[in-house]
């Protein structure tokens with residue numbers, strides 16, 4: 314009997330386990346899923362926790378609730394992947410051989426990559442909301458907030474859910490206004506990119522939001538260090554931004570096991586074929602979700618679309634058939650804009666976010682690249698869909714893994730030249 | 735899509751002056767784009783441009799600061815000295831590639 318291993322039971326690994334359990338004959342393939350932690354976090358919910366909109370109960374479930382029967386589940390830390398020998402070693406000392414391997418070990422924050430970030434001010438004046446602990450600590454800090462300089466900051470690209478820091482800024486503006494603190498707070502958004510909205514159509518349609526909400530923007534800021542004494546972030550070219558409260562998105566990196574195994578790039582992301590999801594180096598290794606180096610967004614919706622393609626390709630690999638080059642970079646993300654509204658974007662490697670309706674052409678009900686209350690309800694409904702549909706790999710009627718161009722207003726410049734050759 | 739003539743070559747560009755068709759790029763075009771940005775290309779600049787080019791063909795994105803440093807062997811301070819004020823976006827423009835972007 315042959316063996317398939319899935320490393321990581323987060324969003325992507327859990328979805329793959331559920332897809333494959335339904336499609337693969339257990340008499341031919343033994344499947345094993347491995348993860349180090351018992352809790353599954355709904356990470357998109359971390360955005361809402363600092364504002365008291367979600368609590369722990371909304372974002373945490375036991376991993377085992379989503380893992381199908383009929384497949385082995387091992388709780389343990391993966392120490393090393395020996396891709397030359399088709400073997401995975403566990404920190405507990407055991408090892409598992411594989412015929413096919415899926416790496417779904419995700420990405421996590423690495424604040425220690427920035428000089429000074431984890432020193433004196435860390436979790437006192439400097440917070441992240443990309444971890445459960447960070448979002449919880451930030452909740453406490455915001456409760457005590459009396460005004461001053463609030464700085465939202467991205468350390469380095471790529472990050473998971475690239476719109477989350479913008480959403481945080483919009484929600485902070487709304488939340489501060491509710492509490493009568495907006496006039497006492499200077500809100501600044503600091504990015505290493507050359508603008509807050511980098512895609513031409515987005516910046517045309519959404520660019521006014523930052524001005525309207527009086528959020529100052531500092532661009533081209535590449536952080537060199539956090540100055541804990543003077544409470545400033547300092548860039549490589551010696552620009553400084555002072556803060557009373559810094560909400561940073563630290564560098565995001567793949568898990569250290571990828572580095573230990575010599576399988577990653579400079580951020581421990583796995584070089585992966587952007588259309589088949591096969592590792593570029595090892596034909597029997599596949600990667601999915603945040604663990605890859607694909608030029609797609611690191612998002613749960615992307616992992617969902619990838620999982621449909623990867624399921625087909627694993628079945629092909631099991632039958633030794635050629636793979637389908639079927640993943641198009643499709644992502645679908647709600648962007649909270651505050652005051653009970655949100656924007657929806659739907660895009661892929663080739664088509665940047667544009668206006669239109671989704672999923673039904675002309676009917677919606679969601680509107681693309683436009684603020685609406687319904688989009689906000691969509692964002693809130695995403696949590697239910699995540700736990701009850703996405704993780705279980707149940708079908709999503711009307712929403713395919715290939716991005717649909719129907720219902721989209723597509724001017725010529727919406728096709729991004731140079732992307733995804 | 736706007737076009738412009740530069741150093742005797744016709745190139746397609748976007749509103750911000752980034753080339754949209756890499757096939758039209760060559761060393762003379764690069765030198766002229768650099769001139770517009772107030773930079774005279776030296777071997778040290780070419781090392782950066784060469785790395786961006788090779789890396790983009792492999793990865794489909796312009797390398798970030800960390801990648802330039804760790805994989806390309808170009809120290810961040812040097813990058814700022816060569817391409818002052820936003821080295822990555824400047825170098826990307828001269829190399830004929832898109833401006834580093836997020837999803838929105």
Ligand SMILES: Cc1cc2nc3c(=O)[nH]c(=O)nc-3n(C[C@H](O)[C@H](O)[C@H](O)COP(=O)(O)OP(=O)(O)OC[C@H]3O[C@@H](n4cnc5c(N)ncnc54)[C@H](O)[C@@H]3O)c2cc1C
Pocket residue numbers: 320321322323324325326347348349350355356357358359360389390391392417418419420442443444473474477568570601602603604611612613614615616645646647
């Ligand atoms: C603040 C925030 C907001 C977000 N908002 C959205 C949103 O609105 N919409 C959206 O679509 N996405 C959003 N995302 C992104 C989304 O949560 C991720 O893209 C998604 O969870 C990625 O899934 P994954 O399976 O690749 O990684 P993960 O879900 O992180 O899973 C990785 C798993 O691998 C395990 N693992 C790692 N290393 C090892 C090891 N050595 N041994 C054993 N186990 C290991 C981990 O324990 C973990 O369970 C957001 C993320 C954040 C942080």
